[in-house]
Amino acid sequence: MRADATRNRRLLMEAAAAEFAENGMDVSITHIAARAGVGKGTVFRHFDTKDELLAAVFSDRLEELVTAGVRLSGSDDAQAALLEFMTIGVELQAHDRSFCQAAAVLSRSEPSVRAWRERLVEVADTLVERARTAGAVREDITGLDVVLLLTAASQAVLSVGQDTPGLWRRYLGVIFDGLRPQAAHPLPVPPPTLTQFTQ
Amino acid sequence: MRADATRNRRLLMEAAAAEFAENGMDVSITHIAARAGVGKGTVFRHFDTKDELLAAVFSDRLEELVTAGVRLSGSDDAQAALLEFMTIGVELQAHDRSFCQAAAVLSRSEPSVRAWRERLVEVADTLVERARTAGAVREDITGLDVVLLLTAASQAVLSVGQDTPGLWRRYLGVIFDGLRPQAAHPLPVPPPTLTQFTQ
DNA sequence: GAACAAGCGGACCACGCGGTCATGTTCTGA
DNA sequence: TCAGAACATGACCGCGTGGTCCGCTTGTTC
Numbered sequence: 001m002r003a004d005a006t007r008n009r010r011l012l013m014e015a016a017a018a019e020f021a022e023n024g025m026d027v028s029i030t031h032i033a034a035r036a037g038v039g040k041g042t043v044f045r046h047f048d049t050k051d052e053l054l055a056a057v058f059s060d061r062l063e064e065l066v067t068a069g070v071r072l073s074g075s076d077d078a079q080a081a082l083l084e085f086m087t088i089g090v091e092l093q094a095h096d097r098s099f100c101q102a103a104a105v106l107s108r109s110e111p112s113v114r115a116w117r118e119r120l121v122e123v124a125d126t127l128v129e130r131a132r133t134a135g136a137v138r139e140d141i142t143g144l145d146v147v148l149l150l151t152a153a154s155q156a157v158l159s160v161g162q163d164t165p166g167l168w169r170r171y172l173g174v175i176f177d178g179l180r181p182q183a184a185h186p187l188p189v190p191p192p193t194l195t196q197f198t199q
Numbered sequence: 200m201r202a203d204a205t206r207n208r209r210l211l212m213e214a215a216a217a218e219f220a221e222n223g224m225d226v227s228i229t230h231i232a233a234r235a236g237v238g239k240g241t242v243f244r245h246f247d248t249k250d251e252l253l254a255a256v257f258s259d260r261l262e263e264l265v266t267a268g269v270r271l272s273g274s275d276d277a278q279a280a281l282l283e284f285m286t287i288g289v290e291l292q293a294h295d296r297s298f299c300q301a302a303a304v305l306s307r308s309e310p311s312v313r314a315w316r317e318r319l320v321e322v323a324d325t326l327v328e329r330a331r332t333a334g335a336v337r338e339d340i341t342g343l344d345v346v347l348l349l350t351a352a353s354q355a356v357l358s359v360g361q362d363t364p365g366l367w368r369r370y371l372g373v374i375f376d377g378l379r380p381q382a383a384h385p386l387p388v389p390p391p392t393l394t395q396f397t398q
Numbered sequence: 399g400a401a402c403a404a405g406c407g408g409a410c411c412a413c414g415c416g417g418t419c420a421t422g423t424t425c426t427g428a
Numbered sequence: 429t430c431a432g433a434a435c436a437t438g439a440c441c442g443c444g445t446g447g448t449c450c451g452c453t454t455g456t457t458c
Binding site: 104148152156160170175176179180185189190195 | 357359383
């Protein structure tokens with residue numbers, strides 16, 4: 001691969017990530033190309049389709065979160081580890097307007113995204129299991145539950161007009177309290193399975 | 200207003216509501232007109248712009264929820280009343296793919312929507328206050344918090360591929376447990392104000 | 399039943415989209 | 429140094445969109 005090609009690819013990924021995060025996954029290829037300072041054709045040289053570009057960016061985000069989860073799996077304080085994992089996950093989504101849509105759309109079509117999501121659930125399972133052993137988390141909660149609740153917390157603030165930075169922390173707090181054993185009441189529906197998640 | 204005009208308007212509202220609910224607010228006017236069995240021009244006779252149609256439909260949904268909330272405000276069991284209010288609210292959103300987007304987009308531009316949202320927060324405040332007095336809800340939670348958490352619960356399920364009807368009830372359960380006093384830990388961020396909400 | 403306004407329909411417009419391709423440019427290996 | 433492959437570019441294509449407009453139809457009124 002030529003040097004200018006790898007440079008352009010990197011510029012494209014960065015521009016796309018920023019543009020998707022700021023304006024959602026409906027931003028046009030033209031805008032992304034302009035932001036990266038390249039022509040439109042160059043985008044389609046590196047990514048066959050718009051979805052492929054989106055998947056590349058989205059996979060990077062998932063990988064970040066998985067990496068953080070793996071790191072935290074080795075932590076001494078299991079409760080703090082789970083909370084930090086969730087904090088990182090919610091923050092990631094709160095600052096990225098494409099995250100939620102991308103998750104819903106790409107999991108069907110893009111195997112790489114599906115693979116990362118499975119990894120994510122695995123690491124979340126580990127963190128939950130450890131927290132449960134420490135008595136910090138209720139019995140009936142799974143790693144997949146936690147992953148889904150990340151989206152929940154980040155989406156809570158979606159319809160607030162004026163910017164209130166970090167407001168998502170408030171709702172993550174409420175949700176995390178809902179995960180504690182102290183207030184646990186039986187849940188009316190069994191947990192979803194990984195198969196249902198990734199289809 | 201002529202009889203056929205009122206009939207067509209009703210058909211349009213129904214078609215639009217169904218189409219928005221099933222396919223999100225990006226469905227085209229052409230599709231909606233076809234579903235209603237009228238021509239495209241007829242849509243723009245009744246609603247000057249697509250947003251206006253969306254706002255009309257969305258306001259109806261908000262009104263439903265407000266009405267339910269007002270009814271439940273008179274209930275004896277304050278805790279059950281709040282839970283049912285939240286259940287109705289989450290179910291509404293879980294079955295409507297346009298709800299969340301519409302809330303975010305229209306609150307800025309459409310005064311009628313803004314008005315309904317204020318009413319919604321009012322009634323939620325009442326329900327929360329009553330539940331708190333009954334000792335069923337923690338001290339630091341407001342009606343606006345509850346309204347935002349409705350979105351949270353409904354969006355949790357968004358990225359699950361295979362249909363798992365009623366799964367949102369599980370996450371509403373977790374969130375509701377997070378509202379109980381038993382597990383309450385101090386929240387890191389103060390509650391948002393109505394002004395921030397409606398901008 | 400006639401006259402007329404109110405309502406309807408769908409061809410039409412400008413626009414922006416994802417994606418293609420022929421042409422010109424730039425990097426690289428020998 | 430230079431041939432040739434890899435790469436960049438932006439005009440271009442087909443399409444679907446929100447919105448307009450005018451000729452025709454239909455409900456209402458006297």
